[in-house]
Amino acid sequence: MADPTSSFVPPVAASARTGAHRIVVVGGGAGGLELATRLGDTLGRSGRAHVTLIEKSRSHFWKPHLHEIAAGSIDLHVHATDYLAQSHWHGFRYRVGEMVGLDRARRRVLVSPVLDDDGAPVTQPYEREYDTLVVAVGSQTNDFGTPGVAEHAIALETPAQAQRFHRRLVNACLRAHMQDAPLSPRQLQVAIIGAGATGVELAAELHKATRTLVSYNLERIDPERDIRIHLIEAGPRILPALPERIAGSAHELLAGLGVRVHTGARVTAVNAEGVVLDGGTLLPAELVVWAAGVKAPAFLAKLDGLETTRLNQLVVGPTLQTTLDPAVFAIGDCAAAPWLGREGVTVPPRAQAAHQQASHLVAQLRRRLDGKPLKPWRYRDFGSLVSLGEYSTVGNLMGALVGGNLWVEGLFAKAMYRSLYTMHQVALHGWWKTSLGSASRALTRSTGPRVKLH
Secondary structure: OOOOOOOOOOOOOOOOOOOOEEEEEEOOOHHHHHHHHHHHHHHHHHOOEEEEEEEOOOEEOOHHHHHHHHHOOOOHHHHOEEHHHHHHHHOOEEEEOEEEEEEOOOOEEEEEOEEOOOOOEEEOOEEEEOOEEEEOOOOEEOOOOOOOHHHHOEEOOOHHHHHHHHHHHHHHHHHHHHOOOOOOOOOOEEEEEOOOHHHHHHHHHHHHHHHHHHOOOOOOOOHHHHOEEEEEEOOOOOOOOOOHHHHHHHHHHHHHHOOEEEEOOOEEEEEOOEEEEOOOOEEEOOEEEEOOOEEOOHHHHHOOOOOEOOOOOEEEOOOOEEOOEEEEEEOHHHEEOEOOOOOOOEOOOOHHHHHHHHHHHHHHHHHHHOOOOOOOOOOOOOEEEEEEOOOEEEEEEEEHHHOEEEEEEOHHHHHHHHHHHHHHHHHHHHHHHHHHHHHHHHHHHHHOOOOOOO
16 A cells, blocks of 8 residues: 555556546636646546546636726626636536535545525535545635624625625715715725735725726716725735835835725724724724635535644645645645745745646646656745736746846736736637637727726
8 A cells, every 4th residue: 555645656546437537626716727627638638537627616717806806897707717618628527516525535525515596406415536636725815703794894705706896886886976965984985904915906906996987977976085995904014925115115006096004903893884993993984895814715624634724724745745645636725835945834825826736737647647756846936916907016026037036017017917817818728719818808898888887
């Protein structure tokens, strides 16, 4: 029997039904969908593996752009990728459902039933057999048990939540425009809790989007007087995970736009009137977004004995295999992967890490099927970019190509930021389809309103 902690595992017996190695990828985010697509194009089409993607959503949207859905800057349906169509085109199988458990002894993924909007069952609970399992279920916001968050705040974890926030934003503007009474203290006040990349990018995007929205004949609203955006951070500065120079540039730009930046301000509760800060101060707000803290889904902490961190991440070794089961891999935000070369440090939860891990596993799973030892994954930090909407983009690029560390801002930085999404699209669709899609979206945008109005 193979050593369970070894990266070398003999090829697992193929499925009796398909005659091919069964690879199951759970989670259709950036890393999971890229991995399933590339495995389907190679191992799936050649018949060497039967590749299945299990995902509870019906379509994929690149998570770093959710703040643009919330602001109405882009239309979800124009940018979403349908999982069924993607699986048909790229040689893998898509099965709708949400993983809730794991039976490692029988090598089966346990999937909960899927219900429609009326509560009627779409699927019954089912199990999916695997020879190799890759968990890529991403992360979610961590409200740290703060009272009132679930009832009065919206997290931007899914396209549905981002759309919900945008509808509330449009309704708030329509309500304020139509009413005869003066605005109440909380009306048209937006509080964003958490000044990481999501919170900062949302603040800048909302500043532009709200002004565009009221320009469509909502003339009774004066955005400079009536609309206030508050960005709240418990730490001493915004963008705490990024270099201080990036944070300083972003803070200066936001302040110049009139965004109220509150640092060193810990939120103790959220209620119907707004946000309560440490010390009891109430910050009135009609719309509250919770963008503070990240953790992996709670079910991972009880995943048949696999080792996890306090944030529910699956602990993996250099080969991205979980520490207690070499047949189970984890990538993306739900994995605590070692940053080789930095003792005791794990790779940060970023889209670029998930993209690199997916690319690495495509080659390594071929080696696994051939019975060869797996090579370790080394994270390459290419820097960090933060989009401040149409106003600017700031960040740094790292690596030999730019000679170490290059600070960038403005048009060049914006082009580099957009290239990250382009790379993701190319990984899913190839250069030709990505180019046609980009041209089509540009044409559509030039003939429609600059912001989504419903």
